[in-house]
Amino acid sequence: MAFPQQVRIVEVGPRDGLQNEPGPIIPTEIKVELINRLSAAGIRHIEAASFVSPKWVPQMGDAAAVMAGIKRHPGVTYSALTPNVKGLEGAMAANTEEVAVFAAASEAFSQKNINCSIAESLARFVPLIEQARAADIRVRGYVSTVLGCPYQGEIDPAQVAAVSRELIDMGCHEVSLGDTTGAGTPLKAKQMLAEVTKAIPVQQLAAHFHDTYGQALANLYAVLEEGIAVIDSSTAGLGGCPYAKGASGNVATEDVLYLLQGMNIETGIDLQAVVQTGHWITRELGRHNGSKVAQAWGECSR
């Protein structure tokens, strides 16, 4: 066992979370306040927006306004998803210092989700990543469906490793491994990671695990044992599961922080402040709070 002493949390609630929330478009000032509260709580990496066509994702149509509205704390990375060069240009105009691109480990998922093969999606990112790096913008890669695909089922860990390695070779500084369906279990997560770390050092990898089957914290514990030190999570578990109505998607940041705190792993984040932020945003959205820690503590401070 080699648990990390510190873990970096990448808070994906404002983008991956809100994007998957049903209901009306959330006002820009709410998104801005959410991000500001999260950075004030000590979160040092926040995925703040997505520069994607508002035709496709209306909820993210105000990405430029969000990036302009937030109070930028020194030492905090505010990143944005950029599916194409047009998105990158929007992100650059909004003074974004890190962008993210999104590939799949599953051919079927790639086709259904972004209408092209994995190879085509990677080829499209080549000019994007070159242009970003020329402008000193860091690029994070996402690989989805690493522990299963809603369309094709099992995924070969070697395929996850190959796609991840390509993203690194193309210039990504980090690859976030997404259990999109939440179907993973701890040993599968370890086996997948063992394969990927043959191709990429664990220091360049992040775990982006969904809690759809309640397994996320067990899976995170298992990959922490293998040295994973970057975890994506979403305050209040914002963002449902697009494949099962009413089911959970992103693991809640509060519950991850509670786990890490109990293991004496440093994050620099004030759990209580995140819990309060989660209560605030779920009240604003009229949504159930998906964090068990938040449910257990209630609305009172502690």
Next chain:
Amino acid sequence: MAFPQQVRIVEVGPRDGLQNEPGPIIPTEIKVELINRLSAAGIRHIEAASFVSPKWVPQMGDAAAVMAGIKRHPGVTYSALTPNVKGLEGAMAANTEEVAVFAAASEAFSQKNINCSIAESLARFVPLIEQARAADIRVRGYVSTVLGCPYQGEIDPAQVAAVSRELIDMGCHEVSLGDTTGAGTPLKAKQMLAEVTKAIPVQQLAAHFHDTYGQALANLYAVLEEGIAVIDSSTAGLGGCPYAKGASGNVATEDVLYLLQGMNIETGIDLQAVVQTGHWITRELGRHNGSKVAQAWGECSR
């Protein structure tokens, strides 16, 4: 790592679960049907009732009728909680083959919960256990608050070990280690277990973990790594947390089974049948289904 090849699930929903459900008294026939459905699903150990004064726990006032009403499958253990000799006599009259006694690792919890010191509670069990064993009835011991107490906070693992050892010495065949508050995290669970296994072989121990802070599966994974092969859980997560309104209590059997299935650990239980039973009982009770697997799969079969 030494994961067990098989795990025995002790289903506590009909007793520990229903006992902590708010709302009106559940009809005997519903309790009987729940137990029958669970045994039909392949669960081989079901805590079916509590022989306790109905003045204290009105929900369990029909324990004798429940034990008389269930269809007893060969190979299935139907156990009952017996807080005192009177309870044992009730359980014996109802032809119960295994009973359970309940002690705490926390002095404060023992005082508040059962109005006596730990030593007094253990002393009271001496005649009960003797009488049970004379009648060839097995006795299971519960130790609560093993990873924290709602009244005194931290619990010394040595205290958990001492109380557990006393229960074994008194004649219990197994001790179930209860994280009553759900406040535990994986390394604390491992440290506690390491201390207890200095006093008792792991084969005589069970994990009874609550999911109040979302940590139960991570904690179970951690103790499975240490050889724990008996897990207490509750279908649909029946039973709330008595210390935080609206928060979770027992970990859901479905989610534990999903974890074990993913690790190729045998239980002999049909997960799909348990999911259907969980949907049925939560409809009957008008209650939220606390299993994430059940939420993800929905009401459809699979």
